[in-house]
Each structure stands twice: as structure tokens, then as C-alpha cells.
Amino acid sequence: MTVVAALLTLVCVLGAAFSPWLSPQDPFNPAALDLNLAFKPPAWVEGGDPAFALGTDNQGRDILSTIMHGARLSLGIGIAAVLLSLVLGVSLGLIAGYYGGSIDAVIMRVADVQLSFPAILIALLIDGVARVALGGDRHEEIAIPVLVLSIGFAGWVQFARTVRGSTMVERNKEYVQAARVTGRRPLAILLRHVLPNVMGPVLVLATIHIATAIITEATLSFLGVGVPPTQPSLGTLIRVGNEFLYSGEWWITVFPGAALIILVLSVNLLGDWLRDALNPKLR
Amino acid sequence: MPLLRLEAVSRDFDVSRPWLNRVIEREPRRILRAVDRVDLEVEKGETLALVGESGCGKSTVARLIVGLYAPSEGRIAFHGRRMQMIFQDPYASLNPRWRVRDIVAEPIVILGLQEKPSIRRRVSDLLVQVGLSADDGEKYPHEFSGGQRQRISIARALAGEPDLLLCDEPTSALDVSVQAQILNLMTDLQRRLSLTYVFISHNLAVVSQVADRVGVMYLGRVVELGNASSLFAHPRHPYTRMLLDAVPDLQMSGKPRTPVAGEVPNPLEPPPGCVFHPRCPHANERCRVERPAVIDSVACHAVEEGRI
Amino acid sequence: MILEVQDLRVEFPSRRGTLVALDAVSFGIKPGEVLGVVGESGAGKSMTGLAVIGLLERPGRIAGGEVRLEGRRIDNLPHEEMRKVRGRKIGVVFQDPLTSLNPLYTIGQQLVETITTHLPLTRNQGRERAISLLKEVGIPGAEARLHHYPHQFSGGMRQRVVIALAIAAEPALIIADEPTTALDVSIQAQIIALLKRLAQTRGTAVMLITHDMGVIAETSHRVAVMYAGRIVEVGPVRDVIHAPRHPYTVGLMGSIPRIASRKTRLVQIDGAMPRLNAIPRGCAFNPRCPKRFERCFADRPDLLPAGTSEAACWLHAPAAA
Numbered sequence: 001m002t003v004v005a006a007l008l009t010l011v012c013v014l015g016a017a018f019s020p021w022l023s024p025q026d027p028f029n030p031a032a033l034d035l036n037l038a039f040k041p042p043a044w045v046e047g048g049d050p051a052f053a054l055g056t057d058n059q060g061r062d063i064l065s066t067i068m069h070g071a072r073l074s075l076g077i078g079i080a081a082v083l084l085s086l087v088l089g090v091s092l093g094l095i096a097g098y099y100g101g102s103i104d105a106v107i108m109r110v111a112d113v114q115l116s117f118p119a120i121l122i123a124l125l126i127d128g129v130a131r132v133a134l135g136g137d138r139h140e141e142i143a144i145p146v147l148v149l150s151i152g153f154a155g156w157v158q159f160a161r162t163v164r165g166s167t168m169v170e171r172n173k174e175y176v177q178a179a180r181v182t183g184r185r186p187l188a189i190l191l192r193h194v195l196p197n198v199m200g201p202v203l204v205l206a207t208i209h210i211a212t213a214i215i216t217e218a219t220l221s222f223l224g225v226g227v228p229p230t231q232p233s234l235g236t237l238i239r240v241g242n243e244f245l246y247s248g249e250w251w252i253t254v255f256p257g258a259a260l261i262i263l264v265l266s267v268n269l270l271g272d273w274l275r276d277a278l279n280p281k282l283r
Numbered sequence: 284m285p286l287l288r289l290e291a292v293s294r295d296f297d298v299s300r301p302w303l304n305r306v307i308e309r310e311p312r313r314i315l316r317a318v319d320r321v322d323l324e325v326e327k328g329e330t331l332a333l334v335g336e337s338g339c340g341k342s343t344v345a346r347l348i349v350g351l352y353a354p355s356e357g358r359i360a361f362h363g364r365r366m367q368m369i370f371q372d373p374y375a376s377l378n379p380r381w382r383v384r385d386i387v388a389e390p391i392v393i394l395g396l397q398e399k400p401s402i403r404r405r406v407s408d409l410l411v412q413v414g415l416s417a418d419d420g421e422k423y424p425h426e427f428s429g430g431q432r433q434r435i436s437i438a439r440a441l442a443g444e445p446d447l448l449l450c451d452e453p454t455s456a457l458d459v460s461v462q463a464q465i466l467n468l469m470t471d472l473q474r475r476l477s478l479t480y481v482f483i484s485h486n487l488a489v490v491s492q493v494a495d496r497v498g499v500m501y502l503g504r505v506v507e508l509g510n511a512s513s514l515f516a517h518p519r520h521p522y523t524r525m526l527l528d529a530v531p532d533l534q535m536s537g538k539p540r541t542p543v544a545g546e547v548p549n550p551l552e553p554p555p556g557c558v559f560h561p562r563c564p565h566a567n568e569r570c571r572v573e574r575p576a577v578i579d580s581v582a583c584h585a586v587e588e589g590r591i
Numbered sequence: 592m593i594l595e596v597q598d599l600r601v602e603f604p605s606r607r608g609t610l611v612a613l614d615a616v617s618f619g620i621k622p623g624e625v626l627g628v629v630g631e632s633g634a635g636k637s638m639t640g641l642a643v644i645g646l647l648e649r650p651g652r653i654a655g656g657e658v659r660l661e662g663r664r665i666d667n668l669p670h671e672e673m674r675k676v677r678g679r680k681i682g683v684v685f686q687d688p689l690t691s692l693n694p695l696y697t698i699g700q701q702l703v704e705t706i707t708t709h710l711p712l713t714r715n716q717g718r719e720r721a722i723s724l725l726k727e728v729g730i731p732g733a734e735a736r737l738h739h740y741p742h743q744f745s746g747g748m749r750q751r752v753v754i755a756l757a758i759a760a761e762p763a764l765i766i767a768d769e770p771t772t773a774l775d776v777s778i779q780a781q782i783i784a785l786l787k788r789l790a791q792t793r794g795t796a797v798m799l800i801t802h803d804m805g806v807i808a809e810t811s812h813r814v815a816v817m818y819a820g821r822i823v824e825v826g827p828v829r830d831v832i833h834a835p836r837h838p839y840t841v842g843l844m845g846s847i848p849r850i851a852s853r854k855t856r857l858v859q860i861d862g863a864m865p866r867l868n869a870i871p872r873g874c875a876f877n878p879r880c881p882k883r884f885e886r887c888f889a890d891r892p893d894l895l896p897a898g899t900s901e902a903a904c905w906l907h908a909p910a911a912a
Binding site for chain 1: 349350351366367368370371372375376377378379380381386389390393394436439443
Binding site: 336337428429430458459460461462463464466467470485486487488489491492493494495511512515516525526527528529530531532533534546547 | 631632745747748775776777778779780783802803804805806808809832842843845846847848849850851852853854855856857858859860861863864
């Protein structure tokens with residue numbers, strides 16, 4: 001079961017990662033698009049063209065190629081954002097859990113305050129500030145890094161909380177005390193003793209967060225404040241397709257939607273497999 | 284000169300409610316005195332045991348000695364080079380994600396006791412010394428039983444080449460026959476490596492088999508301290524007598540046992556005077572008011588006054 | 592006989608084959624008698640208790656033998672029937688008093704609920720009975736303490752409450768699984784005395800499961816020693832302790848520390864109890880036994896008469912062999 005999931009994920013990730021070389025068409029190049037080819041249905045439907053296996057959208061982009069490129073973009077942003085959340089959250093969680101006292105109190109209060117805002121709002125806030133500060137053109141260039149930063153900063157709290165709880169349990173265990181007796185420094189204890197034992201739930205959390213990050217990015221793109229329109233992600237595609245859903249061109253939304261679901265599902269399954277694979281007790 | 288000396292050592296823990304609760308509910312700070320003016324000496328090569336029931340402070344004393352806690356009052360003087368500690372829970376004493384050879388090698392690496400090429404060899408020697416095999420270094424802790432894990436803990440402690448070894452209930456979580464193996468191992472090692480032990484336990488029978496001197500603790504205080512054989516043959520403090528009486532009698536001699544009265548009081552509100560007086564059959568007015576001083580290694584008014 | 596267990600066999604089907612957790616376990620307990628079941632971790636003593644009360648965790652199951660309570664077979668009862676028997680006829684005392692009581696209800700509520708479920712009494716009568724039970728187990732100020740929650744009691748007091756709950760419905764059998772292990776030595780002595788007194792005054796049969804031989808010496812009339820899922824020796828307590836017949840019991844008694852006059856070396860049995868999936872052929876103790884011979888590797892011994900006790904050891908085979 002898990003092997004199937006792992007294979008599926010591998011296919012998705014590789015397809016997404018190597019899309020510039022694998023996809024039939026480059027959807028991000030406005031010059032290569034031909035409006036005459038717009039609204040072509042999938043190849044197996046009457047009126048379809050075998051060159052465009054899943055049809056084309058309103059601007060003549062091949063849906064299959066756009067899904068591959070869009071998935072690459074979504075995946076890239078999702079992973080980068082979650083890496084940021086992870087590093088930030090795990091570090092703060094370790095420190096809060098190990099030292100306790102006022103350090104713990106401060107970090108947790110900041111976390112509590114941030115939790116009272118929805119993540120989308122925070123991402124919007126950071127993104128909006130960047131837009132204003134940098135002006136329109138500059139913003140287009142670095143839209144994606146800003147997006148990564150905003151989703152990343154919005155998501156550290158859950159990592160910190162989980163790691164803090166586990167850290168508080170582990171630091172009272174005798175093997176940590178033994179290391180302290182021998183004279184190991186706190187930082188070394190945190191990194192070499194505590195961290196390996198609290199990482200399990202973090203990995204699963206990370207994969208869930210990648211899924212959430214992808215959806216957050218899709219939402220922001222859907223709202224028009226995410227990725228630039230010339231580089232559509234899965235979210236943009238879904239938004240574009242939404243307008244045409246009821247006029248009959250169903251393929252523009254359905255296929256990117258299905259792709260999003262498959263992507264998110266395989267990421268989650270991969271996380272489960274990873275956590276089990278890294279547990280020495282199950283070897 | 285004794286290897287280790289504790290002078291009037293105390294340790295307090297602040298167990299007050301969080302600041303906000305205290306302010307709103309107008310509660311005072313609550314301080315728990317886990318160790319109360321303890322004096323101890325340990326000579327090189329001997330085994331000093333600390334016995335008492337849960338909450339008496341013996342584990343806290345061990346952690347004070349080894350440096351995991353700092354004393355709130357008093358002085359601890361150690362005239363050796365290094366200390367190590369063995370803990371009670373064999374399942375939490377070893378990092379489940381590390382291989383055994385790394386666990387045992389850690390003190391060697393941190394303390395810089397060996398050159399890198401010879402560390403592997405030293406770890407194998409240590410594993411054999413505690414009754415395991417050199418191949419066991421490749422395995423993870425979960426592949427071993429409780430008794431074997433304690434052996435690994437002992438190997439790790441020995442890797443630190445300590446002069447003093449603190450043992451906090453090292454066999455309490457083990458089966459009786461495994462306990463016998465581990466206790467025999469520890470006695471052999473002590474003789475071979477000239478180790479000094481401070482042995483913490485609640486089990487008087489175990490202590491009588493391994494200790495040279497014994498200190499009996501109650502609510503943070505040492506109530507009696509003395510040579511093991513004379514303490515067990517002629518216990519002086521009423522609490523020591525009560526403890527010995529409470530040990531189930533395997534000899535089944537049928538001797539009548541005075542049932543123990545009451546339970547250990549709340550350490551946050553210790554009784555005034557002698558902390559044992561509510562349960563003591565020999566308590567008088569003075570006991571209720573005045574804390575007994577340690578005279579001739581016993582802290583008891585009745586003993587001092589010759590009443591028992 | 593209140594409890595009769597004959598040839599009990601408990602198996603755990605697993606991916607790698609069937610594990611036999613209990614094998615040919617047979618014993619009986621009379622009214623007013625305390626039978627101690629002693630053994631080290633993994634010997635199967637708790638499993639025996641669970642099998643008797645029908646609380647084996649899946650996939651474990653009783654694969655053979657019989658359990659009779661007051662003459663009636665209980666090992667093959669449907670769940671609903673067994674549930675009624677469990678509360679009314681068998682009382683259980685577990686090791687951890689903290690988790691044996693529901694923290695959200697007062698002990699009065701828990702006692703009255705148990706009493707009125709199993710006995711035809713009104714709530715008021717149940718309340719009266721609860722008070723007298725608390726007095727019987729030695730809780731001072733019983734009437735006031737009915738309204739207290741479990742966390743307001745100390746460990747020893749809580750265990751007394753658990754015992755009160757166990758005897759509330761006037762059971763014929765009490766099964767106590769490590770009832771004093773989590774308690775301090777001085778409290779242990781009090782609880783031991785209580786159990787013994789209850790057995791005598793009420794005529795209840797008691798199955799006392801523990802790893803602590805000292806506790807058994809103080810409470811039990813007879814003792815069964817378990818090893819790797821089998822009973823290896825059973826007999827009057829005095830005889831088993833002072834004149835053990837099975838080499839394992841001999842080793843066990845030797846390794847128990849007693850108050851000694853000076854530092855001594857304990858007798859140790861080398862090796863460890865075999866795991867369930869690695870039980871040796873023949874007598875399960877043969878890898879560690881100092882007295883083994885050829886037959887021990889070939890055949891598994893049943894309990895054979897050995898003086899006043901019985902021991903599962905070929906050393907006691909009739910001389911004709």
C-alpha cells in the first residue's frame with residue numbers, strides 16, 4: 001500500500017519537476033500561444049486534437065502542459081514555504097521546550113497571538129505590505145519568493161507547539177540527564193539527542209503543511225494576489241476554469257482540480273511512509 | 284579526606300501557581316524543601332546507601348551531588364575527578380535513536396578520554412566487561428531486555444572513568460533474578476575498578492546486601508546514618524525500626540509486626556518540630572516543637588534522652 | 592472449590608505463527624484461601640488472571656481447558672453473561688490505584704453504582720453499605736469521604752477504595768494483580784494485612800498475583816510459581832519458600848535479597864526467561880537449569896508430586912523411570 005503511494009508520488013514529483021523538458025508545450029511563453037487554439041476539448045471528445053491531450057484553456061494553453069508546470073510551481077512554493085516554517089518552528093519549539101520559564105512563555109504567547117489570525121490573512125498581510133513597499137514591477141519579479149516567505153511565516157506555530165510538547169517530555173528522560181551529567185552542552189543535547197526523537201510527528205506535519213501551503217497558494221492565486229498571471233499555478237488554472245465551468249468547457253477546471261487532489265494526497269502518503277521508514281524500532 | 288562531602292545541603296523547589304493565578308487569587312508562593320540541611324560523607328572505595336520511601340529526597344540528593352541541581356544552601360565538596368550516574372528506568376536511560384556503541388562512546392568523546400582510533404576498541408571492552416558481547420554495539424536499545432539495558436547504562440557510566448558512581452534505584456524496575464545478576468555485576472566492578480558508590484534505594488533488603496554504610500531519609504532529612512551491619516541489627520531511630528518492620532518477612536518467623544501508622548505527610552506542609560512525630564509511637568511534647576539535632580548520627584529526642 | 596482452572600491454554604495468533612502464552616495451567620482455590628501466583632515479567636501470571644475474568648486482549652484467546660467458578664463454567668460464556676459474573680462474583684484489584692478509579696466521579700458515586708448494579712438494594716441502602724465498606728477497609732471519616740474525588744486520596748487510601756469497590760458486591764473470588772507494587776513499603780504492609788483479613792472474615796477466595804515473594808509469604812496459604820507460561824511448582828507457602836522442589840524456585844529464592852547482616856553475593860540464575868516465540872523443547876527451564884539431564888530436553892514435565900508440593904520437574908519422576 002505504502003509502496004504504491006510512494007511510486008505515485010514519485011511519478012507526480014518527477015513529472016512536475018522535469019516539466020520544462022517533458023511537457024508538450026511551454027505554457028509560460030506568451031509568444032508561443034495561439035488564440036485560435038483556445039477552448040479545444042480533451043483529445044477523446046469530439047472536436048479534440050491529439051496534440052492537446054487534455055484540451056486547451058481560454059488563451060490556447062495546453063492544459064496538460066500547464067498542469068505540469070503549474071504543479072511544479074505549486075510544489076516548489078509549497079516545499080520552500082514549509083521548509084521555512086519547519087526551521088523556524090522547530091528551532092523555537094526546541095528552545096521553548098528545553099528552557100521553559102519565561103523564554104517558553106514569551107514564545108508561546110507570540111504563537112498564541114498569531115494563531116488567532118487565519119493563515120490566509122497573515123499571508124495576505126505580508127504579501128500586501130511587500131507589494132506596496134516594492135511597487136508593481138519589482139514585485140512581479142520577486143512575487144514568488146515573497147509568497148514563499150508569507151506562507152512560511154504564517155505556518156511556524158504548529159511545528160513549534162508540537163516540538164515543544166515532545167521536547168518537554170524528552171528532556172526529563174534519563175538519557176538526556178545522562179548526557180548532562182557527562183557534560184554535554186545544551187545546544188549539542190538539543191541537536192543530537194532531543195531533535196531525532198521529536199522529529200517523527202514533524203515529518204508528518206510537514207507533509208500535511210505542504211498540502212496546506214499548496215492550497216493556500218492556490219487560494220491566493222485564485223484571489224489574484226498570488227503568482228503572477230503569466231506563470232499560472234494550479235490555483236490560477238482552477239480560477240480561470242471556474243468562469244467557464246457552466247458554459248461547457250469543464251476540462252479547464254476539472255483536470256487541474258484532479259491534479260491538485262492527487263498531488264496533495266501523494267504528498268501526505270509519502271509523509272506517512274517517511275515517518276515509518278525513519279523509525280528504528282520498526283526496522 | 285573523604286571523597287565526597289555534603290555540608291548542610293538544602294534544595295528548594297518553587298511549586299507556586301503561575302504568577303497570574305497567584306495575583307488574582309492572592310496566594311502566597313509555595314516552596315517545597317526537598318532536601319533539608321543534609322550532612323554526608325563518602326569515603327573512597329565504600330558504598331554509601333540512602334534509603335527512604337518516595338518523597339524522602341534521596342533522588343534529589345543524588346542529583347545535587349552529580350550537579351543536575353544546584354544546592355539552595357550548603358556546600359558540596361568533591362575531591363575526585365569525575366562522577367557518573369545510573370538511573371532507574373532502563374527504558375528511558377538510553378536514547379532510542381542511537382546505536383549502543385554511540386551511546387557507550389559518548390562520555391569518552393565528550394571528555395576526550397581516548398584518541399579516536401582506539402574508541403571502538405574501548406567500547407567493545409566495556410561491553411564485554413558488563414557481560415554483553417562486542418557485537419551488541421551495532422544494535423539499538425529496543426532490541427535488549429531491561430536487564431541488558433541496565434548493563435549498557437553501566438557500560439556508559441564506566442566509559443566516563445568515574446571515581447564516584449551514583450546509582451538511583453538501578454534495579455527497582457528489574458525482575459528479582461535479573462536484579463541479582465546486576466547487583467553481583469556492580470559488586471564485582473567495584474572491587475575490580477576501585478569504584479565508590481552512592482546507592483539510592485527504597486528496598487532495605489537490597490541495601491543490606493550491597494552497602495557499607497546506610498543513611499535513612501525522611502521528608503528531606505537524614506534521620507539516621509551508620510554502619511550497615513549495626514544499623515540493621517540495632518536500628519535506633521523509630522522510623523528506621525518502622526521501615527525494617529514493614530519489610531515482608533520471608534523467613535516467616537511469625538514475629539508480630541507493629542502495623543505502621545499513618546502516611547507520609549504532605550512535604551509542602553511538614554509537621555513542626557520532628558517531622559516524624561505524627562507517626563512516632565514515642566513522640567512527646569518536645570518532639571512536637573523542637574527539631575532534633577543530629578547527635579551520634581541519629582536525629583531523635585527519644586534516643587538522646589535514653590527513652591528507647 | 593470456588594475457582595477451578597483445568598489445563599488452561601491461551602494462545603496469541605500472530606503473523607509468524609501461534610504464540611502460546613499459557614500452557615496446561617491448572618489450580619484451584621478454596622473459600623477463605625489466598626493463593627499466591629508468583630513469577631517474573633513474562634511468566635504469564637497476569638495473563639492467567641485476565642483469562643479467568645475473561646478480559647484477554649485480542650487477538651489472545653483461550654484455546655483449551657476450563658475455568659469453573661463455584662462449579663459453573665465461565666470460560667465459554669457469551670459477553671453479556673460474563674459481564675454480569677465479573678461484577679457480581681469476581682472482584683478485581685489492579686496495580687495502579689490512580690487509573691482504577693474514574694477521576695470524574697466521587698468515590699461515593701462509584702461505590703453506590705457498583706452496589707446497586709449487582710445487589711437488589713435501593714440507593715439509600717447502597718449508600719449505607721458504601722459507608723460500612725469504607726469503614727471495613729480502614730478509611731477514617733467514611734461518611735464525609737463519600738463525597739471526595741479520587742485525587743483527594745493518597746495512594747494507599749486509593750488502593751483501599753479500590754479494594755472496597757472489589758468487595759462491594761460480595762464476590763466469591765477476588766483477583767488482585769500486583770496490588771501493592773506501586774505503594775511504599777510501609778503502606779504495602781497495611782494493604783497486605785487488609786487483604787488477608789478480608790479473606791478470612793468473608794470467606795472469599797483470593798488470587799494474589801505478584802512478583803514479590805515477600806508479599807506472598809505474608810498473605811498466602813499456598814503459592815504457584817510460574818515460568819514461561821507454565822506452573823512449575825505449587826504447594827503450601829512455607830514449604831515452597833523453605834524447601835523448594837523445582838530448580839527454578841530454588842534459584843529464585845536464592846536471588847531474593849533479604850535483610851543480611853553483611854554484604855553478600857546473591858545467587859544468580861544465568862540467562863533470562865525465554866520469550867514466547869522461543870520456548871525450548873522439553874522443559875522450558877532447561878537452558879538455565881543446573882540439574883538438567885537428557886530427559887529434560889526431550890519431554891515437557893507435568894506437575895509431579897514432590898513432598899507436600901507439586902513440581903514440574905523430571906527430578907521428581909517416579910523411580911520406575
